[in-house]
Amino acid sequence: MRRYFGRKLLVYGLTFFMAVTVNWLVPRLMPGDPVASMLARARVAQPEAQEALRVYYNNLFGFDQPWWQQYLNSWGALFRGDFGISLWAFPTPVADLLTRAVPYSLALLIPSILISWVIGNRLGALAARRKVLDNTVLPVSYVLTATPYLWLAALMAWGFGIVWGIFPVAGGYSFSMTPSFTWPFFVDLLWHWVLPFASLFLVALGGWAIGMRNVIIYELESDYANYLSALGAPQKLIRRYAFRNAVLPQITGLALQLGVLVAGALVTEIVFSYPGLGSLILAAIQNKDFFLLQGAFLFIVLGVLIANFIIDVIYVIVDPRTRVGMAGASA
Amino acid sequence: MTTTTVEPLRPPVRWEALYFALRNTKLLVGMGIILILLGIGVIGPFFIDKPPSEYVGMQMQPPSGEFWLGTNTFGQDLWAQFVHGLRTTFLVGALGGGIAAVIGMAIGFLAGYKGGWIDEILTMFTNVVLVLPTLAVLFILNAYIGVRGAGMQALFIGLTQWPWAARSIRAQTFSLRSRDFVDLARLSGVGSGRIIMREIAPNMSSYLLLTFILLFGGSILIASSLDFIGLGPTDAVSLGLMLQQAHQWSAMHLGLWWWFIPPGAGITLIVGALYVANVGLDEVFNPKLREL
Amino acid sequence: MRNRVTRFLIPVVAASLLAAACTSGGTPTPAPGASVPAAPAPVAEGGAFPRNETLYTSGTQWGPPANFNPIREWDSATGTKGLVYETLFHFDPVAGKLTPWLAASGAWVDDTTYEVKLRPNITWSDGKPLTAEDVKFTFELGKMETIPYHNLWNWLSAVEAPDASTVRFTFSKANYQQWDFNIYSRSIVPKHIWEGRAEKDVLDGINENPVGTGAYKYHSHDQDRVAWVKNDTWWGKATLNLDPKPKYIVDIVNSSNEVAMGLLLQKGLDLSNNFLPGAANLVSGNFGISTFYPEPPYMLSANTAWLVPNTKKKPLDDAQFRKALAASVDTKKIVEGVYGNLVKPASPTGLLPQWDQFVDQAVVGSKGFGFDTAKAKKLLADAGYKDANGDGLVENKDGSPIALKLIVPAGWTDWMESIRVIATSARAAGINVEAEFPDYNALVEARSSGKFDLLINNERQLSNSPYTYFEYVFQLPVQAQQNTVNFGRYENPEAWKLVQQLDGTKTDDVEGMKKVASQLEGILLDELPVIPLWYNGLWSQVSSTTWKNWPSSEGSAPKSAPTMWRNWLELGGFESLASLQPVAP
Numbered sequence A: 001m002r003r004y005f006g007r008k009l010l011v012y013g014l015t016f017f018m019a020v021t022v023n024w025l026v027p028r029l030m031p032g033d034p035v036a037s038m039l040a041r042a043r044v045a046q047p048e049a050q051e052a053l054r055v056y057y058n059n060l061f062g063f064d065q066p067w068w069q070q071y072l073n074s075w076g077a078l079f080r081g082d083f084g085i086s087l088w089a090f091p092t093p094v095a096d097l098l099t100r101a102v103p104y105s106l107a108l109l110i111p112s113i114l115i116s117w118v119i120g121n122r123l124g125a126l127a128a129r130r131k132v133l134d135n136t137v138l139p140v141s142y143v144l145t146a147t148p149y150l151w152l153a154a155l156m157a158w159g160f161g162i163v164w165g166i167f168p169v170a171g172g173y174s175f176s177m178t179p180s181f182t183w184p185f186f187v188d189l190l191w192h193w194v195l196p197f198a199s200l201f202l203v204a205l206g207g208w209a210i211g212m213r214n215v216i217i218y219e220l221e222s223d224y225a226n227y228l229s230a231l232g233a234p235q236k237l238i239r240r241y242a243f244r245n246a247v248l249p250q251i252t253g254l255a256l257q258l259g260v261l262v263a264g265a266l267v268t269e270i271v272f273s274y275p276g277l278g279s280l281i282l283a284a285i286q287n288k289d290f291f292l293l294q295g296a297f298l299f300i301v302l303g304v305l306i307a308n309f310i311i312d313v314i315y316v317i318v319d320p321r322t323r324v325g326m327a328g329a330s331a
Numbered sequence B: 001m002t003t004t005t006v007e008p009l010r011p012p013v014r015w016e017a018l019y020f021a022l023r024n025t026k027l028l029v030g031m032g033i034i035l036i037l038l039g040i041g042v043i044g045p046f047f048i049d050k051p052p053s054e055y056v057g058m059q060m061q062p063p064s065g066e067f068w069l070g071t072n073t074f075g076q077d078l079w080a081q082f083v084h085g086l087r088t089t090f091l092v093g094a095l096g097g098g099i100a101a102v103i104g105m106a107i108g109f110l111a112g113y114k115g116g117w118i119d120e121i122l123t124m125f126t127n128v129v130l131v132l133p134t135l136a137v138l139f140i141l142n143a144y145i146g147v148r149g150a151g152m153q154a155l156f157i158g159l160t161q162w163p164w165a166a167r168s169i170r171a172q173t174f175s176l177r178s179r180d181f182v183d184l185a186r187l188s189g190v191g192s193g194r195i196i197m198r199e200i201a202p203n204m205s206s207y208l209l210l211t212f213i214l215l216f217g218g219s220i221l222i223a224s225s226l227d228f229i230g231l232g233p234t235d236a237v238s239l240g241l242m243l244q245q246a247h248q249w250s251a252m253h254l255g256l257w258w259w260f261i262p263p264g265a266g267i268t269l270i271v272g273a274l275y276v277a278n279v280g281l282d283e284v285f286n287p288k289l290r291e292l
Numbered sequence C: 001m002r003n004r005v006t007r008f009l010i011p012v013v014a015a016s017l018l019a020a021a022c023t024s025g026g027t028p029t030p031a032p033g034a035s036v037p038a039a040p041a042p043v044a045e046g047g048a049f050p051r052n053e054t055l056y057t058s059g060t061q062w063g064p065p066a067n068f069n070p071i072r073e074w075d076s077a078t079g080t081k082g083l084v085y086e087t088l089f090h091f092d093p094v095a096g097k098l099t100p101w102l103a104a105s106g107a108w109v110d111d112t113t114y115e116v117k118l119r120p121n122i123t124w125s126d127g128k129p130l131t132a133e134d135v136k137f138t139f140e141l142g143k144m145e146t147i148p149y150h151n152l153w154n155w156l157s158a159v160e161a162p163d164a165s166t167v168r169f170t171f172s173k174a175n176y177q178q179w180d181f182n183i184y185s186r187s188i189v190p191k192h193i194w195e196g197r198a199e200k201d202v203l204d205g206i207n208e209n210p211v212g213t214g215a216y217k218y219h220s221h222d223q224d225r226v227a228w229v230k231n232d233t234w235w236g237k238a239t240l241n242l243d244p245k246p247k248y249i250v251d252i253v254n255s256s257n258e259v260a261m262g263l264l265l266q267k268g269l270d271l272s273n274n275f276l277p278g279a280a281n282l283v284s285g286n287f288g289i290s291t292f293y294p295e296p297p298y299m300l301s302a303n304t305a306w307l308v309p310n311t312k313k314k315p316l317d318d319a320q321f322r323k324a325l326a327a328s329v330d331t332k333k334i335v336e337g338v339y340g341n342l343v344k345p346a347s348p349t350g351l352l353p354q355w356d357q358f359v360d361q362a363v364v365g366s367k368g369f370g371f372d373t374a375k376a377k378k379l380l381a382d383a384g385y386k387d388a389n390g391d392g393l394v395e396n397k398d399g400s401p402i403a404l405k406l407i408v409p410a411g412w413t414d415w416m417e418s419i420r421v422i423a424t425s426a427r428a429a430g431i432n433v434e435a436e437f438p439d440y441n442a443l444v445e446a447r448s449s450g451k452f453d454l455l456i457n458n459e460r461q462l463s464n465s466p467y468t469y470f471e472y473v474f475q476l477p478v479q480a481q482q483n484t485v486n487f488g489r490y491e492n493p494e495a496w497k498l499v500q501q502l503d504g505t506k507t508d509d510v511e512g513m514k515k516v517a518s519q520l521e522g523i524l525l526d527e528l529p530v531i532p533l534w535y536n537g538l539w540s541q542v543s544s545t546t547w548k549n550w551p552s553s554e555g556s557a558p559k560s561a562p563t564m565w566r567n568w569l570e571l572g573g574f575e576s577l578a579s580l581q582p583v584a585p
Helices: A002-029 A034-042 A047-061 A067-079 A094-127 A131-146 A149-163 A183-221 A223-230 A235-272 A277-286 A290-318 A320-324 B016-022 B025-047 B078-114 B116-131 B134-145 B150-161 B163-176 B180-187 B192-203 B205-229 B239-248 B257-285 C002-022 C132-141 C150-154 C176-185 C199-204 C257-265 C279-284 C319-328 C331-338 C353-358 C361-367 C373-383 C413-428 C440-449 C466-474 C493-503 C510-527 C573-578
Strands: C054-058 C089-092 C097-100 C103-110 C113-118 C156-163 C166-171 C216-222 C225-230 C248-252 C301-309 C404-407 C433-436 C454-457 C531-537 C541-543
Touching (some): A094 A131, A094 A183, A094 A235, A094 A277, A131 B257, A149 B239, A223 A235, A235 B205, A277 A290, A277 B134, A277 B205, A290 B134, B016 B257, B025 B257, B078 B150, B078 B163, B078 B192, B078 B239, B116 B163, B134 B205, B150 B205, B192 B205, B205 B257, B239 B257, C054 C257, C089 C573, C097 C103, C103 C176, C113 C132, C132 C156, C150 C156, C176 C466, C176 C493, C279 C541, C319 C510, C331 C531, C353 C510, C404 C413, C440 C454, C493 C510
Parallel strands (some): C054 C248, C404 C433
Antiparallel strands (some): C103 C113, C113 C166, C225 C248
């Protein structure tokens, strides 16, 4: 078991190292100069004033040091939790913007992932080997899983928000509200949360249902199922065993899908202007705010790594075999 | 996007596959839809004499006999955009999926067949890339390097999409390499490359095809997300870009449903048809599933 | 097991959502430049702004409110200057004259001395009186090199405050036009608070809890908005007889124009200063949205969009070629196709309609240009540009091919569409123009260093004087980096001298101004250092569900500019707000 976790942690460590390096390297390959753009925004015409500003910003962003120093600095800053200063929301630190946005993203992601996983697995298990259900659940699931997140989100915003006017189309809460721990505010918050959550949930649901159905079918075909069936065990019992075994690959699937799910949440947030990381990333791209973009990237990588690790732990708890010593079997 | 499960190995494909293929509704329906859309995308542009960005008529017209999908805020013909968009979308999907499949196969075969430290390193590398959230990496790459062409976009997508393919191909190769016919080939002094190409690949050709189809669909979905965020190609029209424009120019609020429904439906149809065809193919190749 | 999970999930959602909303202060992350501190959010009656007392605006702020520093005129929170900090004068573009604001009057006592008398009984929001010392202090801040109005001190030699209500400015050279611009543009800041701030603080300080003289005070802010609350003791209520009705003004940060349109349609927004494509349909349809004009161009004009040629590059260094290019552009197609008539084609001089009196129609009549492909072809042929290889596109005089790249930033959709039209119509006349969309940063770099062929620019707004317009076109000397004006690097010492002559003309000498302007217009049309294309609108869509009496061209409605845009509150924006009336009393 120690080997299993050791291996996992090594992979995650390497991933993080790579992410930070990519993050540091890519900006230095691009055309254009963030300081120049900063100066252009300040609309300063006089050469002296411009020079003064340039020196000031170069100092602030550390562009005047040798590259290895910059690289080491970036690690140092990272460990201090310093992601630089946003150009878009100058002079707010990127870390501030991100920590403010993350709870919104999590509020969408965690429930939609967990609930869609649970319900999707149930649906898939029910559909397997039941002709009527299979013929309805499966096609619907395929349509859902093939739908681009952004399109389903747009359809829901259009239908429920604009045509029927039941739910708000944009934002995390009404502009007439000031954030506070009060009921009206909380209800408002929840009201804005429904549509983005629902569209994330629906797309993810399809994938889990299909996955579960397929795995269960294989399980029901397996030797132990046939053996049990030959012994005259009730069908219900066999199905329960099959389900338990099928949950394991679905947990692995969850780990593999995390990246896709996070990506889906990002674009869904953009459609709904939900104040999470996705909207920040859009703002960063539109305003060429590279510090913000990079900070968001590292946050996402870190989040996915942590989630992966949690899933690993759960896997070990659920699967007795890993505990006994099949170390690294599924690494 | 579907969770891919590593299925047990099956006997090599035989002619009977064709027999079953022609009787598999899922495969026929899926392939039918794809071929129709592909046909529209490939042939359609030849029947439209004006470029898709041309202002052809009245603005914000609903679908009519003249403009099949109506016009947008500028008076551009949305049918023309849709047809050209299909072309780009297929191109990005095929190219991105193809690049990912090639990388995945190269790494999967090598790691699975060679084993040992090569396997260790490649598997480690695969796992690292696998854990990285693809879209976030693409954001960074595209935003900085400035992807302005469909080919470039496909390349970047291909470069980030291969890991799960590599992983499952490695697992398949791993179990094939100890089979008798591979041992036989090895004993008769055939080189590794040849063994992979001649003995292993053909034995899992159906599996490789399925992998490519899934990568194809996945690439289309990722491309649409990139387009939507404003990191799409600037020299072409794609279905994702149509969606982005519709969103940016408030098609929803102005009630121009003909602007944002067709492109999204197009993507869903293509990807859905790919997945359904994939299941159909799976059933054709795998007798166990046929009984269903 | 699954039931347990579902039951457990609901509280998870609830908790994280609430946590999300209430952590607006963020975790304490020590970083340079210290962030805006957590908004204490003084709750306005049950956590919400009462709809009938609140004016919701949008269209100015594209990022979270970053600071309340009136020195940072380009990125301070909407309303910092205008609602909180005020200027000595306002400028009324309709009447074309200055309106005394903090100043009771201002006059030239001799050719190089300007004297301002302040109004009595004006107090800062902390209760201290406004005095001449504050004005002196504000202008002397400009002695710091990084302050935007530093160059004022090239021709201003001293500011004195002989008594508490008099400020005297002495000039080494009197630039009358520029001076008028300065006295309605510079926010006066309180000396007793700003004194002792270092240069870095003055330029980059956040200036939380701003203390100004204006009609509104800081209420709260969040990532997505800034809220102002009415200052009940504002001096203007008695002195100017102005009493803005909205108790709260909430300016919403734009995430996109699309969101603004949604809010406007759902009556959650009263004034949208966003560019909303299809706004014409909103006005004619039954959406309850109106604009300044009920018919095209719907909006007042705010600035001119130019096609800027790089006059240091071949063949764009040839005025004849630039004229041919100008004649080849189908501006009407841009106005109608891209903008749906939300903008107006520019007059050949590009001077905004508000400056019509300075346009010499005789000069325009003899030298102006218009869309005429045949004429463009003829101009090219006459100037010696021929199509030698028969591809339908002309070559340079020496036979080398011409390939001009026209650039606008990627993502600026209306401009991207516009330059596609320009490229198509230029090619029809035989000029090889290609549309390209570099990143904004790359474009800015190319623009300031002169490494481009053609671009579109509109970075000069309406002002008190056509001087600012001509300064943009002709300013000399051309530097290695051209950051704000004369991107085309056009050098014409004679024209620049005339611009300075215009600057030195007294603002009440309209005839004198016209004479110089006429000469400059002649040079502009002969040389076309920039090619004026269309007037961008002062985008403004309003909803009359909560507030009425919006400015409009019709009837007795106010004629001031309905806008919250930066630096526009002094140009009539504030007056528009002050004339609003609640719909439900």
